Amino acid sequence: MDxxxxxxxxxxxxxxxxxxQGSHGVVYRAHDHLMRVDVALKLLKDIAADAEYxxxxxxxxxxxxxxxxxxxxxxxxxxxxxDGSFYIAMEILEGMNFEEYLLRVEAxxxxxxxxxxxxxxxxxxxxxxxxHERGIVHRDLKPSNIxxxxxxxxxxxxLLDFGLVKILGARPLxxxxxxxxxxxxxxxxxxxxxxxxxxxxxxxxxxxAIIYRVLAGRVPFxxxxxxxxxxxxxxxxxxxxxxxxxxxxxxxxAWVEEALAVDPEYRFARIRAMWNALRDILGx
Numbered sequence: 380m381d382x383x384x385x386x387x388x389x390x391x392x393x394x395x396x397x398x399x400q401g402s403h404g405v406v407y408r409a410h411d412h413l414m415r416v417d418v419a420l421k422l423l424k425d426i427a428a429d430a431e432y433x434x435x436x437x438x439x440x441x442x443x444x445x446x447x448x449x450x451x452x453x454x455x456x457x458x459x460x461x462d463g464s465f466y467i468a469m470e471i472l473e474g475m476n477f478e479e480y481l482l483r484v485e486a487x488x489x490x491x492x493x494x495x496x497x498x499x500x501x502x503x504x505x506x507x508x509x510x511h512e513r514g515i516v517h518r519d520l521k522p523s524n525i526x527x528x529x530x531x532x533x534x535x536x537x538l539l540d541f542g543l544v545k546i547l548g549a550r551p552l553x554x555x556x557x558x559x560x561x562x563x564x565x566x567x568x569x570x571x572x573x574x575x576x577x578x579x580x581x582x583x584x585x586x587x588a589i590i591y592r593v594l595a596g597r598v599p600f601x602x603x604x605x606x607x608x609x610x611x612x613x614x615x616x617x618x619x620x621x622x623x624x625x626x627x628x629x630x631x632x633a634w635v636e637e638a639l640a641v642d643p644e645y646r647f648a649r650i651r652a653m654w655n656a657l658r659d660i661l662g663x
Contacts, residue, residue: 389460392420392468408471418455421467433465439541440467442515449509450502452537473532477525485596496593497663499527499536504654506538507586511579511650517541520585521561522592562605563598564588567613567641580643583650587638590657595623599639613641630660
């Protein structure tokens, strides 16, 4: 995509430089001349060229706005410019994502202690709980969508990227047979590509997979072949965590069985129930 640095969007946001890019849009650091602060401006440059993605961006903006006061990234506003571009203005974050943080910890041969685990993830649990109560399903939970803010900027965490958000009861945007999400964290029922049958329990699975990764230093199922990974996730035995963490209570493997259950009916029904059960096992 062309670099639009220097342009003013909607008569208000001056684009400073690109700070992120996806297949459909680009995120700029921009200066809000009205509020006199810098923001992150997610920009879809041509609404007409991708009407479905435009609907996704509107849903993303509304979902994040509905979660104001939680640890979802803060949205200041959204709108369209006269040139046909659509934007979402969000808070600027300084720090690193949780994936980068975990890689640094793992490179030292370490694992997060219980205190750090609960400090980082408890606000995310509260955010997901609030989302699910509002009929909002994130659908793309993974460590790189959790952001750790630098301590000198106030610290804390943010849940990012609601671009695949599913609003329960709304018209599905994902086509039958199309799998949305990140392979290592996708729930078994999401692999089957039946968007009308998905609910908040896909987030329960994905969050369970994140916790497994944090504690074990690896994802629950690993394969370089997507078809093999599909078989492991949807049909394979649930992985042991004690094998990688013999210092943990054997009860943790029963927790994994329920958190990563193939059939959502046998999975933890709520994100808070799963989290509380984990904390009891870890003695948090």
